[in-house]
Amino acid sequence: EDKVVQSPLSLVVHEGDTVTLNCSYEVTNFRSLLWYKQEKKAPTFLFMLTSSGIEKKSGRLSSILDKKELFSILNITATQTGDSAVYLCAVRKGVTGGTSYGKLTFGQGTILTVHP
Amino acid sequence: ETGVTQSPTHLIKTRGQQVTLRCSSQSGHNTVSWYQQALGQGPQFIFQYYREEENGRGNFPPRFSGLQFPNYSSELNVNALELDDSALYLCASSFGTGTSPLHFGNGTRLTVT
Secondary structure: OOEEEEEOOEEEEEOOOOEEEEEEEEOOOEEEEEEEEEOOOOEEEEEEEOOOOOOEEEOOEEEEEEOOOOEEEEEEOOOOHHHOEEEEEEEEEOOEOOEOOOOEEEOOOEEEEEEO | OOOOEEEOOEEEEOOOOOEEEEEEOOOOOOEEEEEEEOOOOOOEEEEEEEOOEEEEEOOOOOOEEEEEOOOOOEEEEEOOOOHHHOEEEEEEEEOOOOOOOOEEOOOEEEEEO
16 A cells, blocks of 8 residues: 655754654555645645656755655755744656556645744 | 646535535636545546546446536435545646646545545
């Protein structure tokens, strides 16, 4: 069964700190790994990673994938109170048996709290 | 660009009743999928629709069913509601089924009493 495990489950930091969120996975026919930020309701897309070792960056956020060791990290530098949210990692399977199949399997999420 | 919109935002139903949730996909997107998110958990895949046909389903019983319409909007129907069906139901749309990221709506909070 496909599995995605995130750590830590929760994290409390102060503004200005740097945080690293971890995501490990076991999935057959891996296609991509996605990171989302969920503040109240809608998960908001952050990154999609398909290749090992290539860092994706957006402002203070960056992420990298290791397909050999089956994990990804999400880094947030100079954290702000607006970064407080649940960060979700998800993996997507590729085409199986001739049927395009884009199911995402999510981890439990990491709750990040940033204090002023 | 219009994002994914879902209705209603909140719903309270009694055990045994039936419910229909609605989703309008983001413009240009032809694939819709539905997820159930229990409190404190990550979203769980229910099913996916591509070109009006279901082309993937998670571990949910047949009383969870859906439709996709020619304009790519979608419905999720749940029959014989159970207390454990209380959750946030998220709709996501994308273009195609494998290479573009999913974009989520704000969800429908369903409470079953």
